[in-house]
Amino acid sequence: MGELLATCSLLASVARSEQSEKLQRALYAIADLAGSGLEMSEMLRDIHRIVSGLMYAENFYIGLYDDKNDSLQFLYFVDLVDTEAPDQNEVIPLAQIERGLSWHLVRGRKPLMGSLQELATQVDGQLHLHGADSLDWLGVPMIREGEVRGLVVVQSYDQPGRYTQAEMSLLIFVADHILTALERRHGRESLERRVLERTAELARANEEMRREVTERERGERLQAALYRIAELASSEQSSAGFFRDIHAIVGGLISAKNFYIALLSEDGATVSFPYVVDEHERDWASRSYGRGLTEYVLRTNQPQLVDIDRADRLMAEGEIEGSFMGAPTLVWLGVPLPGLNGPMGVVVVQSYDAGGDYDERDAELLTFVSRQIASTLLRRRSTQLLHDAYSDLERRVDARTAELREQIAVREQVEAQLQHQVMHDSLTSLPNRAYLRDRLERAIAKLRRAGTHRFGVLYVDIDRFKLINDSLGHIVGDAVLQEASQRLASCVREPDLVARLAGDEFCILLEEVQLPETASKVAQRIIKAFESPLSAGGRNLKVSASVGITIVEQAEGGADAVLHEADQALYRAKERGRNRFELFDPVMQSNAMSVLDLEQGLREAVEARQFVPHFQPLVRISDGSVVGYEALLRWNHPERGMLVPGEFLKVAEESGLIEPIDWQMFELAMECSRDLAVEGRFVTLNISPRLFQRPGFDTRMLALLQQTGFDPANLRLEVTEGMLLGDPDAMVAVLLRLREAKIEAALDDFGTGYSSLGHVHRFPLKMIKIDRSFISPLAGDDSRRSCAVVEAILALGHALGMDIVAEGVETREQKDKLLAMGCVYAQGYLFGRPQAARHWVQEGSSL
Template identity: 65%
Template sequence: MEVVPDGESLAGALLRAITPEEVARILLEAGGAAAAGASVAWSAHWPFSIETFPPAVPGEVLRELRDAVGDRRAGLVASPNVHVMHDDGDARVAAVHCPAGCPSPGHGVLALTSLRMEEVLSIQHLQGTIEQLEQAELLQRSLYAIADMAGSDHEMPEMLRGLHRIVSELMYAENFYIALYDSQRDTLNFIYFVDTVDTDGPQPGEDVPLSVLERGLTWYLIREGKPLMGNDDELRAQVPGPVNWQGADSSDWLGVPMLRDGKVRGALVVQSYVEGTRYTVAEMSLLAFVAEHILTALERKQGRDELERHVAERTAQLAEANRELRHEVAERKRGERLQATLYRIAALAGLDESREHFYRHVHDSVGELINARNFFIALLSEDGEEVTFPYVRDEFERNWGARRRGRGLTEFVLRTGKAQLVDLERSRELLRTGDIDSAMVGTPTKVWLGVPLFDSNRAIGVVAVQDYESDEGYDDRDVELLTFASHQISSSLQRHRAAEQLRLANVELERRVEERTVELRAEIAVREQVEAKLQHQVMHDALTGLPNRSYLRDHLDRALSTLARDPLKGFALLYVDVDRFKVINDSLGHLAGDAVLKQVALRMGQCVRGPDIVSRLAGDEFAILLQGEPMPEIATKVARRVLDAFEAPLEVSGRSLQVSTSVGIAVVDGHYTAADQILHDADIALYRAKQAGRSRFELFDEVMQRNAMDVLDLEQGLRDALVRDEFEPCFQPLVRLDDGSTLGYEALLRWRHPQRGLLAPGDFLDVAEDSGLIEAIDWRMFHHALAASRELVGTDRYVTLNVSPRLFQREDFDVRMLALTSELDFDPARLRLEVTEGTLLNDPEAVVAVLHRLREANIEAALDDFGTGYSSLGHVHRFPLKMIKIDRSFVTPFAGSPIEMRSSAVIEAILALGKALGVEIVAEGIETEAQRTTLLGMGCELGQGYLFGRPAPASHWLASR
């Protein structure tokens, strides 16, 4: 049998070993490995709480032991230096570490010690379990005790002492305090503080600002919300800043925060001044757990105390409210009695009875409030000089006739305007001061009470009561009651007087009304005539006498209402416009224009029946409302009649004028709901008739509606395109026809539509003109074109820009154009502006002035599409032009054979004009060699068209050089 070094048997030694440390020592001594640096490690909570023998084991040895146990559990090859003595696969592990060169314990020694190590670890585990159960039982009893205290009738100090006793049963807690935290006021209330050494601690119930305890241990508990435990050095290492030590120095300190919903509500602290008494991690966890229950108990206790306090306060409040309520009930009964009396007095004014009966009822009503056996009402005359007594009930006094105003008690009330309560002593005082005269005092009374009656702010009388015998008399409450009654008596007297005055006034009013009625009848007749005239003026046109737009809209609304009730009551609206009326106004003047409009109105009136309405809307716009069946046959028949009515010329100012009209027709059905819709659709049809050549009519249909919507969509698209900068220039060369060399480029507008792709001006220019957006589009185009063509034109070419007629109506057009060239550093001599014949003739003098100013700045002008407008060859010489461009309509016929003679004659005339004026002539629309050859043969030197290149970006022409 193997033995331990002292000669004792190994088995006997192991049987006496009751701790893992003793087993480990026997193992190392028996195997002789202790001197070679071997060690044993074990734990009942592996890999935590590891204990070793010898006690001081290097960290790398512990890591090797942990790794070896982990490798063995994973089925891997463990370190050869480690022998696992016991491993239950969970938490109980023991292993021996023998470094290189160390003699390993024998198999028998290792087997016996492993068995004993397993036994002592199991025993240790069981003892730990028993201790945990005892601790859990103690904790459970403590928690029950805490809960019982929260629900007990103990006062707060007694409860806090009980909590202290409970914590002392769980750990050393001779020195103990509880502090509650008020986050709103940032204060601590040390509700309980017991310390055997620190006798200067905070007083219980005292609110201490947290700033006073700044950087103290309790301050860190509240601010950080984490437990703190240990001696001074350990505590200093646990907080994030310096420590301001407060109170007596302790050997060990343990504090935990009391938390509710993650927020700190207070702190629980125990501390020891006895060396060797240390708190453990388990005790810290236990105190933190108990702190939560103590906080709950304190909150319940405080809540219960607060509830009892509220109950006591509420009971006192209810008692006071009850007293006030009884007083209020008494006052309300008195008020109800007063109110009922006042109502009766007020109702008396509406009774149709004599004044004597009225006064008697008033007396009876006042008698229900106060002692009124002796009662009178005195009234002041209108001039204020006499006092009368229309009603008196008195037991002794008999002299109540009217009297001059003197110095009696009644007059004293009238003079002061206040209620007067006069007893014998007061009466003597008034006699002494001269406020009353003894000659006017009748039978002496023990007490007299008089209250003034008011009309607005003037005292008109007195209501009084008096007592000759009673010792009780009257008091301030009686004064108040009689004053209330006096207000109602005053109102009733005034209503009586008003009723009498009203009766007399009604008689007088009836007489005056009869007289005034006769006068008003005459005035009404005149006013009706004036209103009829004004109504006619408001609803009719002053020039033609026709109904105006308001009149028409009113009848359209009525017709729509009729149609809604009866779908068979259809109607139609004809929108009529005088063609080219502006030319008449501009050439003959507005007086002649007015004469034309009068004759147009007369002729249109002859085209309709009696029920139909002809109206003038504005300017040269008229409308005809037709009602009847069938539609649209009647509408088209009337439209033809209107067109035919103007075949004969009009005689105006000694001139014979041929005038025509265009007509748009809207036939109204059930989908129309407003007059504006009808006018809008008829206007669209009129616009279509004008586009189709004038002197005709058009019926509005769904196609027109869609086209109108397309125009609106296109207009909105143009506005969006300006915002998104979707306009860009393309360039088409202008060349010499003989050799095809490029002289310049025409900048052509293009719209890169996000859905429809690249659009030419023909797709949107009309809408841009009508909507007024063309100016903004032109200037955006000018900017992009000049910026893109600076390199393209160089020093020997030019670029042409097409200019809208609207821009020439702006006085600052030339200034703005020159500013643009300066901004873009573009040579003005390389720029030519293309204008149409309509632009030149719109305001010739203004256009000539602008073109001259531009020429002075080296910007030349070109006349575009020559031959398609209203000008003649003789007008061109008036304008400073550098170039004339022959419209493509004259070049197109040259594509075939024989050559079209009319086009040839026009082109030859233009070429001759250009030679005579020294103006360059450019033929547009050249697409074939035949056209080029023909034009060269006629003497045309310059041209433009698809034959020489289609419009393309500037980059294309730069790349093709």
């Protein structure tokens, strides 16, 4: 029983080792794929194949998550049941698959595994099925620096319970390497190409090391063969037995069905063949030194790999004579046996069969073996020759030692280069974030030891750098960053440090800062350094920089806390107009926390559906009858009461929460206004630019109308001028599709955007709303200019057949002047403030 248990334990250990080696080979393969020249589709298919070698993965897909656009792109999708695979280039908004399994992977940030019923217990909230229902499903998110970057999923339709916790752990580990491969492929292809070009020698060295790793088994076989050959030197067997053993050893390394050893006589006049195994040739008698292939190897003292075509060329050049060894040889490989005064013979393998080719690696392997064979032959020849062989061996050992020393020196240089690359930015050659963090931690430790050692950190950002990249291209952007790094470096002294963090963000560590004025002077030098135009891409560009400063006086936080303070100061400088510097103070931290609290409150408000619509009437000026209502967003805060958009809209837009808030608002507005949108009256909804320009907006709006049962003919969407002019052709197409569905559009805040009166006719609009900035002056003494603008807008609208609504009407004088100018519709506090829908239902249709 003990032996059985030991055997079982050994088998389990072997299985674990095999699984570990299998996983290691898979990870090596994934890493190799990332740096290969394969197309993305081929690389992903190879990744699928690799994962299939680790677990059941016939149904497999990989998705990348874009947190900026809140969307998924399924780079690879193979499913035996679900035939409606998404296109590889299709970007799918996460809202489109809301509450689906992939949606929960992104939102939940944790792996999911099991049947649909089991998965429903693992997710927060409801679970909606998108696609075919599988019997067993395993998905893991790909996470980098705490953020979800994508997902990897395998599933089974024919067998439940295929996946266990072991497969989940394995897939999590593999997914991290898949993400690394994809990031390297997507984000660093051009950068790696430039690095590889500049460090070709390093790449070759790395390639050699990788080749040595992958050929470990072959190396072990070679080492074992060399040991066996060395053992033969001291054996007492005959020469025939010695050569048979040599043949067997070579045959264990490469194909050696046809094998012979040729030796050169002492006077160099004769070539003999002491050992031959060949399928065709029978005449192997000694011959005079001639111009055969064997003599060609002896003459060149180099390994020779010869096929039929090369043999023909050598004969044409006069290097060899006669037929190709007198037999139908297809490939011939000969390696010289090194002697004391040149080659002492040749060891040869050859193939007469198609598919039995040799290559340069076989030549290299046989070269290693030939050295050992020659050494053994010399030792067996005579004691004197053995003594000479030792002398020659010592000489070669010295040469090899010198070579190894040179290789060690080269490797040390490579390691130094690698260390430099790891800790420095390849574009600007400045220290990178890792280097900066190390220096910051040292400065903090020094501050802990000596409380008087204060230091400063400057966070520098190139203003509007994204505009340079988008308009002039990344090559010009890189040139700008290189010039900017040089100017920043010229603004500091030793031992201060300039580092590039990412993109156009730089950081400066000032080791000794006793007064804030010291850091302020450096910031002033930086701003002044960017006053002169910067030359990049054949252009002279005017570039400015914003600087955030923090002075570290107490060693309470770590490097991240220091960088965060400097970043907050930089954000303040950006807010206050750019091209300036700001010092960090605790109030900034408090404000930042307030924004975070507000953002968290907004997220909770979306989940709790705390947003409500209020409605303000649009009336016919002549009789005060209501023609429609504008739906306005309100937040029914559980503690602060009813909040207007001005108190939270900016944070909602910056955090990306404006989209779910808007769609929740639209749904509620449609449900609440059914009793208002009657007898020809309509309801208008304000559409944010980000939402309107989102692909598929019109499709989702129509789906929402169908869901709520709201009549499209009673709905108008309010858009702004700037929104339309961003991509006029695309916006016209969207508006026309909406009009075909009976949804009209209104131009809000007309006169405040970028367009002129002449641009309005390009867009299919039903209504124009004159901005309140032109209506307010109508109540004053000097209202001539506003009257002229309003009259021009009225004339344009009437000529185009559009309804004109005056916004912000608050006095009877404004109302009377608008009526006199021929304005038919108006909106403002004079006619009613925004109220809940039930208020206007009770109020009636006339004001």
